[in-house]
Amino acid sequence: MAYRASKSGINADQAKKQDAAYDQVAEDQARQWIEAITEEPVGGSDFFEGLKDGSHLCRLLNRLKPGLVSQKYESPVTQPFKQLETIGKFLDGCQQYGLSEKDLFVTLDLHEACNKNMVVATIFALGRTAQKNGYEGPKLGPKEAEGQKREWTEEELRQGASVVSLQMGTNKVASQQGMTPYGKQRQIYQS
Template sequence: MAFHGPSYGLSRELHIKSQSKFSVERARECMMWVEEVINRKLEPEAQNIQDQFEFSNILKNGSVLCELINCIEPGSVKKINTMNAPFKQRENIEMYLKACVNYGLKEQDLFQVNDLYENKNLYMIVDNLYSLGGITQKKGWNGPILGVKVASENKRNFDQEVLKAGQSVIGLQYGSNKGASQAGMTPYGASRQIRPEDMEKRVDEPART
């Protein structure tokens, strides 16, 4: 486990917030699913995971994740690194994430390498596994089930006539200024022009009593 010393200020607040989002129960459920998919027990066994660090230690080198995606979609990761060198372990995680994208997961379903390798946002790894379990069901996976099936995208296609009709309705909503006229109206704030003939007319008019 990587140790970066104590966190202070905003970093500490974010770390505490991240820890509060992690659920040991959900992590156990994920790892029990992983054990069923790869058909072997992990160390410690999924049902015995006590905290987020035990969960992290199982997955940190990336080999279990690569094994998992290869069981779901054979050949997703061509070669899993077995060396203990940090860069090789991080490479495993990167290959797993790339395989997830190729399998159909969206960017919001992924996590950053450091989220796992440096124990930063371990709840995101749990969310990722649930998303992976959901999309396997959408793709007709016959193995163990985790999470809720991902809904298919509902695309609606309209022909040109329907689109034109919609545009006409929108146009009518704006109203019409046909028949309206501002002729003879003096703009607000503008001075009124006085013509000589208007002055003569006013002089000739008899005074009102």
């Protein structure tokens, strides 16, 4: 881990919120899924220490789709720059497998264990994508929804064009009558 000054101020508050929101059950599910596919344990008691070098994740990707990541990245490495490179290859492989960029963690999120939520979310996204890509082995999380393309006939389109929406100015039901700036306020809850 890099030697950094401890966080203070707003950064410390943000780190506390992230730690408080961390879902240990999701981590356990992700660990079990990875171990079931790779057929080898992920580190000891610290999940992120077991994944830190990226080799375990590259083996996972190659089990989901053989040849996705070069075999040389499957061996454990100890040099930090090699570990970062291996994690980067895993992330590149995830994009090739079908994950979007917004589903991926940043290399340092795993290497320094600074954003554990995002690492677990990426593993869940990989599990969803594996189901979508037809992987028949162990499953992680719900199946990703598929879009349904709508087909309209010409007659249905003509009928829809003749309907006048209440938002087009008929002013029969849609109005702001009774709305005042005073009275009951909108309730906003923080989660």
